[in-house]
Amino acid sequence: MVQLLMPSLDLSFAALSDKTRRGVLEQLGRADASITSLADTFHMTLTGMKKHIAVxxxxxxxxxxxxxRVRTCRLGQRGLEAEAEWIEAHRKLFEARFDALDKIILEMKQEEEDGPADE
Known part of the structure; x- marks a missing residue:
């Protein structure tokens, strides 16, 4: 099977798949924070938060x-542009497919309303 995603996208989507990690990114978007304060904010152990930060x-x-003794976290330099582009491309693909499906359904409804063709 052909690998379509870049490894960085795989890592990003894996990181973003977790609610806590998304919350950490939101928190760091407001201000830098220590791992200890993040663990407190998310009501989890220091070890658990360290694992999330590592991902x-x-x-x-x-x-x-x-x-x-304090490890401070901040947002990385790279944004989520590549991920947003990937999502947008697939959103457009699905939108086109749904539009085509809507057209087929409308045609079928119209045929149903018109009744059987006269022979």
Whole structure:
């Protein structure tokens, strides 16, 4: 099977598939935060939050920096442009298919309303 997604898209979509990780991105969009404060905000263990942050870091969505004993998280430099482009392309594809389906349904309804063709 041909691999259509770039590895970075695979990592991004995997990272975005989790509600907590999406919440972390929203939180970091407002302000940088320590892993400890994020764990508190999301009512989870420090270990659990570290795992979520690691997934976001692998996808390039989050960057961490350790100063002393505190590891601070911030949004990564790369945005979600490639992911948005992929979604938009597939949205257009589905929209076209649904439009074609609507046309077929309308034609079938019209034929039903017109009744059987006279022979």
């Amino acid at each position: 976001l870091e692998r996808a390039g969505l989050v960057v961490t920096e350790k100063v002393g």
